[in-house]
């Protein structure tokens with residue numbers, strides 16, 4: 001074993017502190033999967049949850065409605081899981097956004113995504129472990145239940161992206177084909193320009209690679225990011241170990257006077 005210590009990697013390994021308790025004046029932006037809900041093999045298995053629903057309702061009251069869920073899922077899927085309780089939502093990693101007043105803005109779906117969908121459907125039919133998720137301006141190919149297919153999935157999606165002038169979005173055991181358009185950071189910025197968020201300090205919490213855009217946007221606007229889990233490097237200033245720790249932090253905030 002080498003005796004030399006690289007100070008950069010030592011810093012990268014040093015863990016980040018837990019975030020402070022949520023104070024007055026905060027606008028909260030949170031991811032869903034891997035943050036408010038445990039990661040599962042099949043995203044369709046994430047169901048409404050009575051405890052989470054009560055906690056989010058308390059948080060909405062404490063924050064005077066300054067709560068938005070910013071997820072990679074599609075909008076209808078988020079409404080299914082959150083039981084239509086959260087109006088301010090960003091879906092498909094920022095490509096779709098519903099303001100607190102209920103107005104939905106979505107990046108257009110390029111025709112190339114329809115051609116790509118045909119190819120992806122044929123590919124998925126050959127492997128029962130693979131799962132396709134169509135979110136409108138993005139299509140996700142999940143391979144968590146078929147990790148051996150990772151390379152083939154990556155190759156196919158990259159090839160379709162090149163052919164159709166689309167973008168590739170990497171995730172945790174998932175790769176997506178998406179239209180060009182806003183990311184989670186752009187979604188945060190757009191929310192922060194509108195009521196009830198404008199004028200407050202943004203805090204963005206999440207575990208995804210795409211949440212880094214949210215952490216950066218929150219920092220740019222005077223707030224900070226909180227990363228859930230062990231993924232490093234990160235631009236988040238704080239970390240929580242896992243979903244359980246995140247739920248404890250949310251719960252404490254929701255019970256603040």
Ligand SMILES: [Mg+2]
Pocket residue numbers: 031032033034035206207208
């Ligand atoms: Mg996540």
